[in-house]
Amino acid sequence: MTTDANTYDAIVVGSGISGGWAAKELTEKGLRVLVLERGQNIEHIKDYVNATKNPWDYPHRGGRTVAMEEAYPVLKRDYALNEKNLSYWASDKDSPYTEVKRFDWYRGYHVGGRSLMWGRQSYRWSDIDFEGNLKDGIAVDWPIRYADLAPWYDHVERHAGISGSHENLPQLPDGQFQPAMPLNCAEDMISQRVKKLFDGKRHIIPGRVANLTQPKPGRSQCQYRDACWLGCPYGAYFSTQSSTLPAAAKTGRLTLKPFAIVSEVLYDKDKKRATGVRVMDAVTEQMSDYSAPVIFLCASTLNSTWLLLRSATDVWPGGLGSSSGELGHNLMDHHFRVGAEGKIDGLEDKYTYGRRPNGFYIPRYRNLNGEKRPYLRGFGYQGGAGRDGWSRAVAELGVGGQFKDAMSQPGGWTIGATAFGEMLPNHANTVTIDQNRKDKWGLPVHKIDCATGENEALMRRDMANDMAELLDQAGVKDVKMYNAPCFPGMGIHEMGTARMGRDPKTSVLNSHNQVWDAPNVFVTDGSCMVSTACQNPSLTYMALTARAADFAVNELKRRNL
Amino acid sequence: MSSTPEPIDAELISRREAIMRVTAILGGVAFVGSSALLTGCRPDAGKKTASDSTAANFSADDIAFLDELADTILPPTSTPGAKAAKTGAFMALMVRDTYYPDDQRRFRDGMQKIEDATQKAYNVSFMKATPAQRLAVLTPMDKEQWTQSQAQEDAERKKALAHLGEERKESAPGTDVGAATAVQQNTGHHPFRLIKELALLGYFTSEIGCTQAQRYAETPGRYDPCAPYKAGEKAWAGHA
Numbered sequence: 001m002t003t004d005a006n007t008y009d010a011i012v013v014g015s016g017i018s019g020g021w022a023a024k025e026l027t028e029k030g031l032r033v034l035v036l037e038r039g040q041n042i043e044h045i046k047d048y049v050n051a052t053k054n055p056w057d058y059p060h061r062g063g064r065t066v067a068m069e070e071a072y073p074v075l076k077r078d079y080a081l082n083e084k085n086l087s088y089w090a091s092d093k094d095s096p097y098t099e100v101k102r103f104d105w106y107r108g109y110h111v112g113g114r115s116l117m118w119g120r121q122s123y124r125w126s127d128i129d130f131e132g133n134l135k136d137g138i139a140v141d142w143p144i145r146y147a148d149l150a151p152w153y154d155h156v157e158r159h160a161g162i163s164g165s166h167e168n169l170p171q172l173p174d175g176q177f178q179p180a181m182p183l184n185c186a187e188d189m190i191s192q193r194v195k196k197l198f199d200g201k202r203h204i205i206p207g208r209v210a211n212l213t214q215p216k217p218g219r220s221q222c223q224y225r226d227a228c229w230l231g232c233p234y235g236a237y238f239s240t241q242s243s244t245l246p247a248a249a250k251t252g253r254l255t256l257k258p259f260a261i262v263s264e265v266l267y268d269k270d271k272k273r274a275t276g277v278r279v280m281d282a283v284t285e286q287m288s289d290y291s292a293p294v295i296f297l298c299a300s301t302l303n304s305t306w307l308l309l310r311s312a313t314d315v316w317p318g319g320l321g322s323s324s325g326e327l328g329h330n331l332m333d334h335h336f337r338v339g340a341e342g343k344i345d346g347l348e349d350k351y352t353y354g355r356r357p358n359g360f361y362i363p364r365y366r367n368l369n370g371e372k373r374p375y376l377r378g379f380g381y382q383g384g385a386g387r388d389g390w391s392r393a394v395a396e397l398g399v400g401g402q403f404k405d406a407m408s409q410p411g412g413w414t415i416g417a418t419a420f421g422e423m424l425p426n427h428a429n430t431v432t433i434d435q436n437r438k439d440k441w442g443l444p445v446h447k448i449d450c451a452t453g454e455n456e457a458l459m460r461r462d463m464a465n466d467m468a469e470l471l472d473q474a475g476v477k478d479v480k481m482y483n484a485p486c487f488p489g490m491g492i493h494e495m496g497t498a499r500m501g502r503d504p505k506t507s508v509l510n511s512h513n514q515v516w517d518a519p520n521v522f523v524t525d526g527s528c529m530v531s532t533a534c535q536n537p538s539l540t541y542m543a544l545t546a547r548a549a550d551f552a553v554n555e556l557k558r559r560n561l
Numbered sequence: 562m563s564s565t566p567e568p569i570d571a572e573l574i575s576r577r578e579a580i581m582r583v584t585a586i587l588g589g590v591a592f593v594g595s596s597a598l599l600t601g602c603r604p605d606a607g608k609k610t611a612s613d614s615t616a617a618n619f620s621a622d623d624i625a626f627l628d629e630l631a632d633t634i635l636p637p638t639s640t641p642g643a644k645a646a647k648t649g650a651f652m653a654l655m656v657r658d659t660y661y662p663d664d665q666r667r668f669r670d671g672m673q674k675i676e677d678a679t680q681k682a683y684n685v686s687f688m689k690a691t692p693a694q695r696l697a698v699l700t701p702m703d704k705e706q707w708t709q710s711q712a713q714e715d716a717e718r719k720k721a722l723a724h725l726g727e728e729r730k731e732s733a734p735g736t737d738v739g740a741a742t743a744v745q746q747n748t749g750h751h752p753f754r755l756i757k758e759l760a761l762l763g764y765f766t767s768e769i770g771c772t773q774a775q776r777y778a779e780t781p782g783r784y785d786p787c788a789p790y791k792a793g794e795k796a797w798a799g800h801a
Contacts, residue, residue: 052779054779054800055766055771055799056766056767056770056771059654060654060658061651061762061766062766063655063659064659065658065659066658181784182784182786183786184787187786188786188787222784223781223782224781224782224783224784225781225800226799226800227800348792349789349790350787350788350789350790351788351789351790351794352784352785352786352797353781353784353785353788353797354778354781354784355784355797355799355800356786389765389798389799390770390775391765394757394758394761395707395710395714396707397703397707399696399703399757400634400636400696400700401636401637401638403634403635404634404638404642404774405638405639405640407765408640408795410790410794460725461725464722464725465725480718481718481722481725482721482722483721483722483724483725484721
């Protein structure tokens with residue numbers, strides 16, 4: 001049923017990092033916007049029910065039970081399954097998916113999406129990343145360059161609040177930063193030593209993180225509780241709830257509709273435009289249609305593509321955007337869980353106070369400036385140093401009073417870092433729809449077929465060895481490498497499957513994130529990505545979304561949509 | 562393939578890793594990529610067997626036994642011990658709710674071994690033994706578990722690193738995926754390791770453990786990256 005009450009100036013599907021930005025930008029530019037969120041509402045602060053609990057307030061002290069594992073057959077594969085923020089993670093049972101190869105998919109189906117639980121590391125990409133595909137002859141060229149996105153990085157950083165240091169590194173452009181969360185004394189000591197090693201090409205810098213170090217209107221600076229994933233009662237980290245949703249709501253032009261599962265984009269083949277979306281009420285399962293001249297798909301990488309695959313199938317059997325032959329292809333993630341760690345001698349008279357929700361970052365240095373490794377692209381490291389806590393006692397020999405008192409004091413300093421590596425796009429890595437299997441709402445589920453390849457495997461040698469070498473040369477003792485099982489999806493940086501490009505024959509979206517076959521449909525979440533770089537991608541989604549929203553409003557004014 | 566394949570054992574993150582992750586977070590080393598956390602995986606060998614109700618259920622006597630056991634590992638000193646922090650009840654709850662049957666049995670076996678060893682050495686039950694006798698029973702067990710655990714961790718790490726750079730093989734569930742499979746082909750852990758781990762977790766995350774054995778600031782409000790520290794001062798407890 002379509003009524004005037006169901007008509008808006010723009011519809012945004014999804015309320016996570018990208019959807020929140022779309023809502024903010026479009027409402028602030030004067031549009032009446034409907035945001036559709038498939039899951040429940042989580043109200044800022046009020047609904048962060050565990051945010052101020054103490055460790056001992058949880059029966060299993062935050063751990064996981066067998067019953068939880070049975071209820072969450074996917075989530076249990078990694079850290080995400082825990083007692084403290086379980087309600088923020090989507091139910092694997094309600095929303096199953098088919099794995100041709102193992103793919104770990106950790107989802108947040110509620111207002112705010114994964115912006116509530118994200119790692120908050122926020123890095124700009126550079127032209128080294130945007131030009132990579134063209135230079136290497138991989139996949140297709142990005143249709144944009146750093147200069148296209150730089151003003152939008154500025155824009156989103158100023159509002160979101162990113163703390164970080166200015167480093168003047170071409171591979172990791174500086175931004176509009178609040179003061180950095182400093183390196184601690186051990187990190188600083190190792191950082192100073194590393195400056196003199198490796199021809200000065202490797203840098204240990206403070207992580208750039210979406211946690212405030214100075215207050216913003218309605219938000220206080222970080223209180224160093226390190227409990228971000230519970231929702232922050234101070235609004236000190238960027239989330240839809242703390243940052244973009246209040247801005248959108250303030251305009252008076254936002255309508256937020258939770259429990260609204262969008263099942264397809266409605267398409268008018270004569271006008272060659274989308275007209276709206278079909279929505280299932282997640283509670284009553286009743287269907288209704290909503291219309292708008294502009295539609296933003298921000299439902300997360302695999303879900304925005306799922307929607308496209310199901311839309312306009314009377315015109316294109318493979319779905320809206322499938323004329324390129326690339327819809328659903330080139331699924332990517334970062335690969336990680338490999339690195340090294342060791343012990344630092346000295347600094348026994350130093351400690352830290354406060355729980356910094358951040359660590360250090362080592363920007364990419366491989367395959368730059370003419371270097372040629374046996375693989376393409378590179379990786380960055382995220383790590384930290386600290387004095388060991390009581391948990392070291394598990395692996396230490398000892399029982400009794402002396403042991404207990406010793407373990408009640410801080411241990412020695414340790415340092416370690418995990419590499420995050422770029423994964424190349426590969427047409428064979430796909431998401432399709434499994435028509436034989438339905439979710440709780442009777443909708444067909446995703447079928448994911450994705451694996452890393454030889455380039456990633458070769459890169460992992462350097463990812464482990466380089467960190468061991470760096471630590472060793474910097475005087476760290478007892479250095480150990482590690483290489484843990486890593487499957488696509490574990491990085492929770494799903495990208496690709498509706499890539500941007502310069503040619504409608506080889507890409508789903510153009511340079512402004514418009515679907516080539518339906519220019520009033522914009523896709524600005526991770527599905528638009530043409531390559532992964534090695535930096536965490538969320539800041540780039542924010543910038544791409546704000547840029548596309550600006551373009552959409554201008555096009556609307558010019559009556560081009 | 563039209564349905565979700567049954568996850569193979571090698572894919573599962575074990576209880577041990579889960580606990581270790583929790584301890585890592587609470588112990589304040591979450592950002593350090595500690596290898597013990599990342600490679601300390603093993604298959605849930607007991608997952609498919611029926612739940613052993615006797616191993617999973619703990620009587621009041623059992624909990625009293627666990628309290629004394631935990632209090633031997635972490636006795637009262639200048640700060641209260643594990644019994645005061647009700648660690649026995651916590652251990653029982655964790656074994657019941659978070660362990661699969663194999664580990665439940667292993668944990669029970671560990672309790673029995675401690676009882677048997679005390680009887681053998683002192684002709685008295687563990688509950689009736691003196692603190693000194695109890696400590697004398699646990700010390701060699703701790704040494705044994707420590708030696709075994711070290712060897713297991715070294716072997717796991719070597720296996721994982723042997724697969725570095727190996728071309729990723731077909732990763733359909735149930736097939737060899739190189740490092741992913743190799744790392745997790747591990748046998749079970751020593752019963753006393755399980756006991757000690759739960760005693761430590763229970764104590765140091767309790768209110769007494771956080772606020773008396775350690776220092777606790779729910780909302781530190783600031784970050785000092787280089788604070789002075791004098792030998793003997795307590796550690797700062799973690800939060801979330």
